Amino acid sequence: MHEIEEITELARSHRWRGVPSGQHVSRSGRNPYCGDVITLHVEVDGDQVLDVRYDGTGCLVSQGCAALLCERSTGKAVKELTSQTAAVLLDFDYTQLSLHRQACALLGYDILQRKLSELRTTRDESARREHD
Numbered sequence: 001m002h003e004i005e006e007i008t009e010l011a012r013s014h015r016w017r018g019v020p021s022g023q024h025v026s027r028s029g030r031n032p033y034c035g036d037v038i039t040l041h042v043e044v045d046g047d048q049v050l051d052v053r054y055d056g057t058g059c060l061v062s063q064g065c066a067a068l069l070c071e072r073s074t075g076k077a078v079k080e081l082t083s084q085t086a087a088v089l090l091d092f093d094y095t096q097l098s099l100h101r102q103a104c105a106l107l108g109y110d111i112l113q114r115k116l117s118e119l120r121t122t123r124d125e126s127a128r129r130e131h132d
């Protein structure tokens with residue numbers, strides 16, 4: 001399990017900031033309670049997530065959890081990522097935070113889940129079209 005100190009360290013290190021070197025898709029999200037903004041850049045090949053990077057501004061919890069999300073998602077299967085809860089995927093017990101901070105911690109995770117389900121829907125539709 002990650003400690004909150006590791007997460008704020010990760011935010012300060014700027015590790016995982018930027019974009020993947022390969023072709024990628026992006027999605028942004030905002031946490032209105034805190035003003036955090038995060039954009040995730042995801043490089044996917046079929047069912048495999050090759051690389052995840054982020055950009056954004058906001059509190060250390062939101063930025064650090066986005067960095068941790070990148071670290072923990074890179075190299076994993078899409079199916080694995082979409083079946084994992086935020087606590088398992090991040091390996092961080094975010095429920096120890098105040099409700100206000102939990103929204104910061106979950107921002108990146110929510111963006112990733114939306115993007116992956118969007119990618120799956122697009123792929124299913126194009127598969128159907130090919131079948132017709």
Ligand SMILES: [Zn+2]
Nearest residue numbers: 034036059104
């Ligand atoms: Zn925040």
